Amino acid sequence: MKILKIDHLGIAVNSIEEGKKFWADVMGLKFKGTETVEEQEVKTAFFPVGESEVELLQSTSPGGPIARYLEKKGQGIQHVAFCVEDIEAALEELKEKGIRLIDETPRKGAGGAKIAFIHPKSTGGVLVELCQRD
Numbered sequence: 580m581k582i583l584k585i586d587h588l589g590i591a592v593n594s595i596e597e598g599k600k601f602w603a604d605v606m607g608l609k610f611k612g613t614e615t616v617e618e619q620e621v622k623t624a625f626f627p628v629g630e631s632e633v634e635l636l637q638s639t640s641p642g643g644p645i646a647r648y649l650e651k652k653g654q655g656i657q658h659v660a661f662c663v664e665d666i667e668a669a670l671e672e673l674k675e676k677g678i679r680l681i682d683e684t685p686r687k688g689a690g691g692a693k694i695a696f697i698h699p700k701s702t703g704g705v706l707v708e709l710c711q712r713d
């Protein structure tokens with residue numbers, strides 16, 4: 580597969596408002612706005628850094644994936660996202676290599692990107708997101 584860049588770091592937070600105080604006010608990153616991804620029960624906020632971004636993730640429901648992550652592990656880096664040229668081809672290649680996928684086919688992520696997650700059991704403990712932006 581062809582990886583183009585690190586697209587973003589996904590950071591689970593209790594509150595985007597609180598997170599903004601560090602990432603925007605202290606670190607001086609530009610706040611690009613928020614977007615809610617209903618099907619993932621998450622509200623996201625993006626802060627561009629060069630060609631990549633910091634993505635803050637706040638849960639919108641008590642049973643959602645970010646809520647469960649925060650309960651287990653607390654705030655912190657939740658996933659690393661890599662931009663690929665062709666996400667369908669990348670998933671095929673991973674399947675052939677016996678890599679465990681959370682998403683066998685791409686789904687819709689923030690900003691209209693196609694995204695898919697690789698299971699941390701197959702990556703040495705890192706939740707890896709692949710994304711393709713057109």
Ligand code: ZN
Pocket residue numbers: 587589634658660708
């Ligand atoms: Zn992400």
